Amino acid sequence: MAVSVATSTLIAVDGLYASAYSKSVKCGISAPLKVWTNHASGGYEQWASGLGIGVLEMSGNQDFATNGPLSVVSPLTMGTLRTFTVAYPGLTAGDAAVVGQGYNFQVESPVGGQVGELGSFSAQFSSSGKVAEGKLLHPRFARTATGSGTAVTFTPPTASQTLYASFHVHEVAGAGTITFTVQTDDNSGMTTPTTRITSSAFAAVGGGFGSLAGALAGETHIRTGYTISGFTSVTFSVAFGVA
Amino acid sequence: VSQLSTIREALAAQIRAAGWARQFTVYPYDAGGIDYPAVVISLAVDDPIDWVVSFGAGARLGTVRMRLRLLIPADSSPETALRALDDVLSQGDAERSSVADTIFDDPTLGGVVDSVTALSVSSVGLTNADTGEALVGADIPLTIYVRRT
Numbered sequence: 001m002a003v004s005v006a007t008s009t010l011i012a013v014d015g016l017y018a019s020a021y022s023k024s025v026k027c028g029i030s031a032p033l034k035v036w037t038n039h040a041s042g043g044y045e046q047w048a049s050g051l052g053i054g055v056l057e058m059s060g061n062q063d064f065a066t067n068g069p070l071s072v073v074s075p076l077t078m079g080t081l082r083t084f085t086v087a088y089p090g091l092t093a094g095d096a097a098v099v100g101q102g103y104n105f106q107v108e109s110p111v112g113g114q115v116g117e118l119g120s121f122s123a124q125f126s127s128s129g130k131v132a133e134g135k136l137l138h139p140r141f142a143r144t145a146t147g148s149g150t151a152v153t154f155t156p157p158t159a160s161q162t163l164y165a166s167f168h169v170h171e172v173a174g175a176g177t178i179t180f181t182v183q184t185d186d187n188s189g190m191t192t193p194t195t196r197i198t199s200s201a202f203a204a205v206g207g208g209f210g211s212l213a214g215a216l217a218g219e220t221h222i223r224t225g226y227t228i229s230g231f232t233s234v235t236f237s238v239a240f241g242v243a
Numbered sequence: 244v245s246q247l248s249t250i251r252e253a254l255a256a257q258i259r260a261a262g263w264a265r266q267f268t269v270y271p272y273d274a275g276g277i278d279y280p281a282v283v284i285s286l287a288v289d290d291p292i293d294w295v296v297s298f299g300a301g302a303r304l305g306t307v308r309m310r311l312r313l314l315i316p317a318d319s320s321p322e323t324a325l326r327a328l329d330d331v332l333s334q335g336d337a338e339r340s341s342v343a344d345t346i347f348d349d350p351t352l353g354g355v356v357d358s359v360t361a362l363s364v365s366s367v368g369l370t371n372a373d374t375g376e377a378l379v380g381a382d383i384p385l386t387i388y389v390r391r392t
Contacts, residue, residue, distance in 0.1 A: 009298040020299030060297055061304060090298075116362045118388070 010090025010097075010140060011058060012168040012237050013125070014082050014207030016072045017140055019090070021121070022060035027086045027098050029054045029131050054100050054131030056084050059122035062110060067171070067205055070110055073123040078104045083207035084125060085166045085239045087136040093150040093223075095139070097239040099166040100131035101209050132164040132241025137182070137224040140170055142235040144228070148183075149238065151190045151223040156216035157242045163216065165224075167199045167208040168237045176230020177201040180238055182210070184219040193223070250307060250387060251284050253352035254359070258282055258311075261348075263331050263340040267313075279378060280315040280327070287384060304357070304390055311342065311361075311383040316376060317369065324379040332364055332381060342383055357388040 011018040011025050018025075032050040062069060072082055082104065087097035102125035113119045138149040157163050165182045172178075179201045183193035197210035224238040251271035258264050269282045277283065286292070287308035297304045313331060317324035334343035346361040366382040 006298070007295045011298060017299065019297065020304070021297060022299075023297050025298065116360060 004089075006088065008089040008091060010085065010087040010095075010136065010237060012083075012085045012140070012166070012170070012207070013056075013072045014084075015067060015169055015205035016069065017067070017168075017170045017237075018058055018060075018069065019140075021063055021069050022058045024057075024059045025086060026057040027054065027131070028057075029127075052130075054098075054102065054127030056086065056100070056102060056125040056127075057122075059108070059120065062113070062119035062121040064110075069121045069123075071205075073104060073107050073121055074110060075107055078107065080104065081128060082125060083166045083168065083209040085136075085168060085237065087139075087237075087239055090136060090237075091139050093135070093137055093139065094152040095136040097134050097136045097241065098131060099134060099164055099209075099239050099241040100127045101129060102127040130162070130164070130243040132162075132243035134164070134239060134241030135222075136237070136239045137165075137222065138226075138236065138238040140168075140235060140237040142171070142233050143226060144233050146227045146229075147225070148190070149224040149226075151185070151188055151221040153188075153220060154184075154222045154240070155242065156184070156219045157214065159215040161215075161242055162211050162213045163196060163240060163242055165197045165199075165210045165238065165240045167202070167210070169202045169205050169207070169234060170237065171235035172202075172205060172231050172233070174230060174232040175203075176228065177203050178229070178231060178234045178236065179227045180208075180236075181225040181227075182222065182238075182240060183225055184216055184222045186218050186220050188221050190221060190223060194219075195225070247286075247307065249355055250309075250352065250389065253355040254284055254309070254311075254385075255282075257349060257352055258342075258345055261340075261345040263342075263345070266327075273312075275373070277314070277372070279372065279376065280313075283312045283314065285310050285312065304388060307387040307389055309385045309387060311385060312380060313342070313383070314370075314372070314378045314380045317379045318377045321369070321377070321379065328367070328379050328381060332367075346385070357390055359388075360386045362386075 106124040180199040293306040
């Protein structure tokens with residue numbers, strides 16, 4: 001087996017490119033066990049899985065830049081539903097990713113720290129709804145014109161599953177909009193793509209989430225499309241998950 | 244900017260511009276042939292560079308540890324040399340005559356780095372130059388935060 005060392009991880013929360021500030025990240029999913037033991041349990045406890053919850057924890061170096069951690073990790077903005085993506089290593093379409101939405105429920109004081117050490121931040125987000133495992137469709141990268149990302153293979157959702165997509169606009173130049181789609185097809189050339197999810201139009205830095213419930217039988221490949229209007233450049237990242 | 248040579252030169256330039264350093268020759272590299280009194284810049288001996296301290300591949304923060312070595316001739320009068328060393332190791336002087344004031348005056352070195360911190364002084368004492376000349380000296384460890392661009 002090959003080991004890997006985490007020197008790069010894409011961490012995006014709405015428009016925040018958190019990777020530039022984070023030095024620790026944890027994206028965990030858990031479900032409490034519920035005991036349902038009865039007199040017919042044969043002398044052993046019996047358990048059922050309770051409701052699942054995903055938690056995104058990250059901590060790192062504080063930066064008071066406009067689109068720094070304070071833009072989404074602040075006592076002033078707690079209670080805002082955020083879209084998050086963690087992809088490893090997060091540099092290429094197809095890298096493993098986890099996507100979800102959640103609320104910031106813990107934040108370290110933005111002006112804390114110790115003398116002689118870097119100013120720090122930490123935050124935890126609790127998921128609202130499913131946290132889905134999938135792949136990165138577009139790493140954080142600047143685009144200047146409408147186009148499509150690289151198609152990657154995927155296992156399509158079954159009838160009881162849902163396709164989720166996360167959209168993160170990290171930087172924009174000029175004035176305009178960008179709209180994302182998530183397309184699937186039954187071939188790597190994406191010769192007959194079908195648009196499954198369309199984001200809202202972003203006119204500024206921010207994040208969004210989309211979903212489509214139900215089976216996509218026969219589909220084998222997935223990619224993102226992006227339509228840029230007006231902006232001279234947009235830096236963004238997109239990922240999907242199935243759960 | 245995170246070129247080590249650029250950091251050394253920027254640090255040297257900032258020290259040369261300080262009033263206290265007029266008597267010193269500032270060397271961005273320890274290459275021998277030193278005229279004393281001198282300020283010599285070098286990488287720290289132990290763990291001088293952390294290339295990766297955050298996850299961001301495109302905006303990666305790194306840490307560089309350097310050392311300022313102050314060296315003042317002490318052959319003629321050790322006490323005079325020690326007093327001169329006291330002067331530059333003091334802080335809070337309105338005339339900005341100390342190393343600490345020089346560093347904290349512009350901890351970005353003119354925008355070359357994110358931040359420089361000089362928190363302490365170490366290894367103060369008598370030493371000898373390669374030529375045998377008696378010196379008083381002090382080491383000042385610097386921690387420098389840089390961003391890859």
